[in-house]
Amino acid sequence: MTAAGLGGSKIPVLIVGAGPVGLALAAELGRLNINCLLVEQGDGSFNHPRASELNARTMEFFRRWGIADKVRAAGTPKGFPNGALFVTNFSGHELARISRPGHAEERDFPNGPERPKRCNQLWFDPILTEYVAGLPSITRRMNCRFESFTQDSDGVTIVLCDETTGHRETVEAEYLVACCGGHSSIPSLIGVILDDDSILDHSVNIFIRAPTLWEQHDKGASSLNFFIDDEGLWGGMSAQDGRELWRLTVHGPRELVARAEADVPACLERMFGGPFDYEVISVVTWTRRSWVADKYSEGRVFLAGDAAHQCSPTGGFGLNTGMGDAMDLAWKLAATLQNWGGKDLLASYDAERRPIGLRNIREATDNYMRYEMPDTRGINDDTEEGSAKRENIGRILRDTRARQFLSEGLAMGYRYDPSPICWPDGSRATPDEITAYVPSARPGGRAPHIEIDSNRSILDVLAKGLSSFSWANTPPARNPLPTPLAGAAFPCVLRLSQIPRLALYMRTAWL
Numbered sequence: 001m002t003a004a005g006l007g008g009s010k011i012p013v014l015i016v017g018a019g020p021v022g023l024a025l026a027a028e029l030g031r032l033n034i035n036c037l038l039v040e041q042g043d044g045s046f047n048h049p050r051a052s053e054l055n056a057r058t059m060e061f062f063r064r065w066g067i068a069d070k071v072r073a074a075g076t077p078k079g080f081p082n083g084a085l086f087v088t089n090f091s092g093h094e095l096a097r098i099s100r101p102g103h104a105e106e107r108d109f110p111n112g113p114e115r116p117k118r119c120n121q122l123w124f125d126p127i128l129t130e131y132v133a134g135l136p137s138i139t140r141r142m143n144c145r146f147e148s149f150t151q152d153s154d155g156v157t158i159v160l161c162d163e164t165t166g167h168r169e170t171v172e173a174e175y176l177v178a179c180c181g182g183h184s185s186i187p188s189l190i191g192v193i194l195d196d197d198s199i200l201d202h203s204v205n206i207f208i209r210a211p212t213l214w215e216q217h218d219k220g221a222s223s224l225n226f227f228i229d230d231e232g233l234w235g236g237m238s239a240q241d242g243r244e245l246w247r248l249t250v251h252g253p254r255e256l257v258a259r260a261e262a263d264v265p266a267c268l269e270r271m272f273g274g275p276f277d278y279e280v281i282s283v284v285t286w287t288r289r290s291w292v293a294d295k296y297s298e299g300r301v302f303l304a305g306d307a308a309h310q311c312s313p314t315g316g317f318g319l320n321t322g323m324g325d326a327m328d329l330a331w332k333l334a335a336t337l338q339n340w341g342g343k344d345l346l347a348s349y350d351a352e353r354r355p356i357g358l359r360n361i362r363e364a365t366d367n368y369m370r371y372e373m374p375d376t377r378g379i380n381d382d383t384e385e386g387s388a389k390r391e392n393i394g395r396i397l398r399d400t401r402a403r404q405f406l407s408e409g410l411a412m413g414y415r416y417d418p419s420p421i422c423w424p425d426g427s428r429a430t431p432d433e434i435t436a437y438v439p440s441a442r443p444g445g446r447a448p449h450i451e452i453d454s455n456r457s458i459l460d461v462l463a464k465g466l467s468s469f470s471w472a473n474t475p476p477a478r479n480p481l482p483t484p485l486a487g488a489a490f491p492c493v494l495r496l497s498q499i500p501r502l503a504l505y506m507r508t509a510w511l
């Protein structure tokens with residue numbers, strides 16, 4: 001029995017899956033000097049775009065690791081129109097346009113040091129991989145498939161298979177974390193059921209190259225484009241690099257049907273309203289689900305990311321929710337392995353993250369359900385009835401769809417109120433809203449952003465370790481923010497007259 005690259009000793013944490021969530025968990029555990037083995041069945045190549053919408057909280061995690069600049073510079077470029085456009089087709093009629101601030105713009109985001117960014121996994125996964133590869137406590141093994149495990153009170157015994165040689169080995173770990181996505185066998189091995197009731201539809205992604213597509217029609221460039229014809233809203237097209245790469249998602253039926261190759265050109269022409277120049281790069285059929293595991297852990301085995309919850313991409317919440325799982329679990333694993341976390345700390349992972357999974361996945365499903373709309377037959381007709389129909393649908397879209405694209409409250413306003421390790425301070429909860437984020441110093445929430453000095457947030461200081469807060473009721477002029485806080489050791493005590501209420505042990509930097 002070997003410990004797969006960790007010198008023969010028991011592995012503290014074995015992570016299955018080097019998708020974005022497994023990489024994020026490795027990044028944070030690596031930052032905390034915890035030895036981990038990260039196994040990935042693939043070879044690390046990635047050729048089909050999935051997640052693009054990185055919310056501000058995810059960008060703050062990237063900032064903690066010092067890679068936010070790289071992510072900001074990748075993906076859809078600064079200045080590319082970031083809104084949502086609804087049309088009958090690109091050659092037909094515009095129905096509605098929902099604008100939102102551009103991504104990657106400089107300092108015009110009051111609620112945090114990082115604003116949301118559109119950067120597809122095609123670009124940020126390699127950035128994250130490069131960061132993880134530089135962490136001395138992380139060992140990565142590609143082409144290495146998890147097969148099975150058994151556990152007892154002392155640890156987990158895991159069988160791995162080298163995909164290139166077929167060689168099997170058994171390794172021992174203190175903890176096993178499943179970050180292996182929606183097809184993982186680990187949930188079922190801990191008794192979690194992923195049944196067909198959770199299926200919303202089977203959709204098809206068509207990834208194409210079409211340089212400056214927006215110059216071939218008169219609707220202008222937009223990051224997100226949706227198409228509504230006689231059959232209702234049938235698909236959406238998103239810009240990937242803001243130059244030539246696009247992904248069309250075609251909504252399918254609940255039942256899985258074989259995809260005919262011939263459908264692809266027909267779908268693309270339906271989207272454009274006629275022929276146009278393109279090259280198909282790849283086509284993928286995938287299952288859209290609304291599902292949250294009924295438990296996130298069993299003994300020493302934990303689920304995170306799509307292994308714990310799966311949602312419709314309507315809103316871009318799947319990966320971002322998984323990033324939050326990874327950050328919450330990482331410090332708890334580290335604290336337990338370093339013997340300062342207490343015996344029940346790991347149990348709070350489920351108590352904190354599962355309610356957030358339910359909240360976010362419910363919103364994604366509601367966004368998907370809002371695709372249902374009144375009869376759209378004749379919506380592209382150049383008639384009075386067609387025009388009235390377009391006006392009505394446009395109004396419905398503007399009234400009901402904005403929250404899908406403007407979800408700052410969902411991204412940053414989540415709180416761990418029911419957590420057994422959060423100490424209430426008696427203050428009244430701020431509303432948990434999807435669109436608006438209301439900064440609050442209430443325990444269990446993200447600490448409010450305060451700019452310390454140019455491009456430095458109080459979150460940068462808190463990110464270094466656990467922090468306890470206290471502050472005096474002195475006016476700001478007599479009680480300035482202490483600036484030389486970077487590198488402050490645990491516990492870091494800040495005197496902040498700007499924050500209205502005392503909160504004890506805000507562990508918010510770790511959320």
Ligand SMILES: Cc1cc2nc3c(=O)[nH]c(=O)nc-3n(C[C@H](O)[C@H](O)[C@H](O)COP(=O)(O)OP(=O)(O)OC[C@H]3O[C@@H](n4cnc5c(N)ncnc54)[C@H](O)[C@@H]3O)c2cc1C
Nearest residue numbers: 017019021041051052053146180181305306316318319320
């Ligand atoms: C069309 C589309 C658009 C999306 N857009 C967004 C968006 O804008 N924003 C957002 O937040 N989310 C979005 N999502 C969701 C997002 O892609 C997922 O939530 C995210 O990829 C989940 O990450 P993960 O690391 O948990 O799983 P995955 O990305 O699925 O990674 C799992 C990894 O585990 C590996 N693995 C699996 N089994 C094993 C095994 N037995 N042994 C070893 N390795 C294994 C796999 O090879 C894979 O690399 C979108 C999804 C789709 C389909």
